[in-house]
Amino acid sequence: MQSWGVRSRFTHRDTMQEPTKSGVVGVLGAALGIGRTDKPEIKQLADLHMAVRVEREGIVERDYQVSTDVPTTKGTGHRNVVSHRYYLADALFLVLLQGERALLERVAEAVQHPRWPLFFGRKAHVPASPLILAPERGFGTGLRPEGSLEQALQEHPWQEERPELIKDIESDPWLRTVTDVEAHEPEREARYDVPVTFESGNRKFQQRYVRVGRVPVPQSDAQPERESPCT
Template identity: 55%
Template structure:
């Protein structure tokens, strides 16, 4: 049986870095494999030194659908009294850190090991350590997986007995703004179907495959190592069924 796990990654700010150069911390425009593995590791309570357990998570196949493109932003961090490399004094260091604002992603993980995905789904709802999206201060804006309550915000559907590609193509759109829904439905009525950008892990020999150096090998302190994996970029049609699958919840007006 092919089992997939669908997660919603929504936050005011997210950061998914592949490389950092001196005082510059970059971010990609969608979640990285290393970042999602770290997220699952935190939920399951796996130590960064537990190589065997992290390797199991790293073996999961991952696909991402960009349900709302984020805005690339930059902030500055200033650290004072940083020792110089010569050790003869102190200095002030200014670093530039990039992040995505207002992005929403559907992340789907697939594996034949149903027990592993089941444990991961349960842990996501009751995490051992707090969950964050790239930095400790970047917290989720809504649950990653639905609790099944009828009044719940639309979010990740959780465990699905479907292949990864099918979930990406059929999962409800995670955008919660009613105006965005109305705009896209009106565009479809005029014959203009929108698309959602996707990135799916694939075999290196797949035509059009691109390397992405975010496959984690070790998270141990002082021994963080990564290798490359192959991903295939594509697009998912934003159909009426994706848009209208469950109405977005409209916040109640405060009563005075």
């Protein structure tokens, strides 16, 4: 389970259908032990270029909650408060980061040996597997010596391991991608999810631009032979 909110307010807590920049920076910050108000360290992580490949689209679920005996704003009594909290169930993502190698090495080490507990948007939503998979599983060490985000999106092995989903890939041989781009690039979308500070009660965010696309599912030994999809 995961939750990647961008417009959460009061009794309505939303989620995007893929990891946000603020959510990823939050995970990395926890791994590194960075404080919520440490703006220079947060900015260094937020400045990393990010791309996401959706390995398995999740299911958006709603958690309906009722809190009782909540004091009124005037302090004259109590009331019940209904809240709607959305989250993703059964989703799987490949998150790619590009930047200075020294920082990426520091991040990779921290993710594998985090200082603070890691979770996806809510404390109950903990990772179901290591965030950097072991080399013997064919996914590498988490660091690429060279190449662009676009190359990695196309070449990195597909992480899906469920036989029934691998078998059904012929029906839809594409994976959705969301990649950081410059403000002047075509087909861009604005996302207001770049963190400035995570200070409780005073969180601040800035805008970034992304391009939503798709890439063919990379062929691997675990998948049946197939023809390359037309581009």
